[in-house]
Amino acid sequence: MKKNIVLFILFVLPIVAYLFFASGVNSFISLPTITKDIPEINTWKSLDNKPVALKDKITVLGFIGNDVTAHKGNFFNLYEIIYDKYKDFKDFQVVMVLPDGTQQQVEDLLKLDVKKLGTHKGWNFVFASPEEITSFYNQLHLKGKLDTTLGTPNVFIVDKKRNLRGRKGHDQKGTSEYKEGYNTILVSELYDKMMDDMKIIIYEYRSAFKRNHNASREI
Numbered sequence: 001m002k003k004n005i006v007l008f009i010l011f012v013l014p015i016v017a018y019l020f021f022a023s024g025v026n027s028f029i030s031l032p033t034i035t036k037d038i039p040e041i042n043t044w045k046s047l048d049n050k051p052v053a054l055k056d057k058i059t060v061l062g063f064i065g066n067d068v069t070a071h072k073g074n075f076f077n078l079y080e081i082i083y084d085k086y087k088d089f090k091d092f093q094v095v096m097v098l099p100d101g102t103q104q105q106v107e108d109l110l111k112l113d114v115k116k117l118g119t120h121k122g123w124n125f126v127f128a129s130p131e132e133i134t135s136f137y138n139q140l141h142l143k144g145k146l147d148t149t150l151g152t153p154n155v156f157i158v159d160k161k162r163n164l165r166g167r168k169g170h171d172q173k174g175t176s177e178y179k180e181g182y183n184t185i186l187v188s189e190l191y192d193k194m195m196d197d198m199k200i201i202i203y204e205y206r207s208a209f210k211r212n213h214n215a216s217r218e219i
Contacts (some may be wrong), residue, residue: 034168061097094123
């Protein structure tokens, strides 16, 4: 009996864990790459004047535009559904891009609204000229476009190598699907699709870390 329990723990539970992270709404084995090697943003201004980089971080990337209040509801949806779950994962960050000159709007948002929710560690606001934002966004090679305020309700998943990830091609069931971003207006999309895709990204890196750690021990 004890032997069966040990065998179950050693062989069955890892498979169950894999299926939990790699199945569900997204039945891709791994999360496909939409755009490889997107530009870095570490020369842009940040709210606290510290450099913010995409490299070596799992990033949720968003574009708020010059009307912060208009995106307040989207901000809270993303905070409560995605950010709050992953905020303690050390390699995770949220980066929101805004036109230069909106700093005071962001400071007001943090003081008056986000403070009620709790921490915003790892949540970064970066500012650039409209021309820089437009050029950067165009290099993402996405189907969706920014609106006239340089904002979009969609957010995007960027991996540690600065690859923008999403759903592209055919999944394990042979179903064709394309998804480059996640609409923060739709709570169901954040819960069902983005949450599922974030699990896969996190699982990828945890698995890679374990493999590298085991290889180092063998050496």
